[in-house]
Amino acid sequence: GQNIDQPTEMTATEGAIVQINCTYQTSGFNGLFWYQQHAGEAPTFLSYNVLDGLEEKGRFSSFLSRSKGYSYLLLKELQMKDSASYLCAVQDSNYQLIWGAGTKLIIKP
Amino acid sequence: IAGITQAPTSQILAAGRRMTLRCTQDMRHNAMYWYRQDLGLGLRLIHYSNTAGTTGKGEVPDGYSVSRANTDDFPLTLASAVPSQTSVYFCASSFSGGSTDTQYFGPGTRLTVL
Numbered sequence: 001g002q003n004i005d006q007p008t009e010m011t012a013t014e015g016a017i018v019q020i021n022c023t024y025q026t027s028g029f030n031g032l033f034w035y036q037q038h039a040g041e042a043p044t045f046l047s048y049n050v051l052d053g054l055e056e057k058g059r060f061s062s063f064l065s066r067s068k069g070y071s072y073l074l075l076k077e078l079q080m081k082d083s084a085s086y087l088c089a090v091q092d093s094n095y096q097l098i099w100g101a102g103t104k105l106i107i108k109p
Numbered sequence: 110i111a112g113i114t115q116a117p118t119s120q121i122l123a124a125g126r127r128m129t130l131r132c133t134q135d136m137r138h139n140a141m142y143w144y145r146q147d148l149g150l151g152l153r154l155i156h157y158s159n160t161a162g163t164t165g166k167g168e169v170p171d172g173y174s175v176s177r178a179n180t181d182d183f184p185l186t187l188a189s190a191v192p193s194q195t196s197v198y199f200c201a202s203s204f205s206g207g208s209t210d211t212q213y214f215g216p217g218t219r220l221t222v223l
Contacts, residue, residue: 004151030208042199042214043152050209087151095207096167099151 002026004100006088011106012078020073020086020103028093034062034073035087037102043087047073075105083107111135113215115200121221122190130185130218132200138213140206141183143167143175145196146217152199158183159206190222 003025012018024032031050035043049055049064049071061074073086085102092098113134122128134141139160144152144167154167158177172194174186183202187194200215 033211042216045211045213048209048211089152091208091210095210096154096157097152097212099153101149101151 002090002092002098004088004090004098006086006100006103008101009104009106011108012075014078014080014107014109016078017074017076018078018105020075020088020105022071022073022088022100024069024071024088024090024098024100026090026092026098029066030091030093030095032062032064032071033089033091033097034060034071035089037085037087039084046086078107080107080109113200113202113213115198115215115218117218118216119219119221121223122187124190124192124222126190128187128190128220130187130198130200130220132183132185132215133181134183134200134202134213134215135181136202136213137180138202138204139180140203140210141177142201142203142212143173143183143185144199144201145169146199147196155185155198157206190220192222194220195222196220 034046037043047062087102088100089097116131142157143155156175158164198218201212203210203212
């Protein structure tokens with residue numbers, strides 16, 4: 001079967017760094033996406049990885065290891081507005097997105 | 110309009126009633142999707158359409174139908190609503206439905222079936 005695993009909830013301190021992990025087992029792989037979702041709102045695109053390595057975009061970076069079926073999202077210089085759920089999704093062999101349940105990130109002052 | 114709109118924003122529906130959730134995008138995207146999001150579960154694909162005139166079944170299609178008469182609109186119909194269809198429904202669109210294709214989401218419809 002297809003499976004995406006992420007921690008349910010994480011807590012971090014404002015100004016700190018947090019790493020949100022995602023492991024996956026899917027039928028085929030055409031890329032991995034990270035989305036941010038604030039409570040009561042729609043998911044919004046953060047990053048996309050299809051090759052191994054690190055993609056950096058401002059305070060956010062995303063890493064992929066295809067051989068390990070593993071990705072992480074790294075958030076630096078955390079701000080209160082970063083409190084949200086972070087969704088990992090893998091595009092399978094049919095180009096459909098398989099979604100993890102999301103990681104709720106709580107930022108404390 | 111800019112992006113994707115959904116209507117209604119929320120709805121309370123009696124079981125057994127028919128309901129159509131509307132979705133419109135103005136980005137000229139070819140592919141559109143309907144997902145449901147339930148607490149503790151990832152987004153689950155209900156139906157999708159890679160281009161106007163074609164539709165396909167996702168992971169959880171039972172009890173739902175869709176049509177894609179033109180590029181912009183992708184309505185989702187519940188023929189006879191049941192309480193297990195209580196959920197938040199998101200419509201999304203992407204340029205082509207292929208590799209590297211980013212999906213953009215509408216604001217969602219919160220549906221309660223009693």
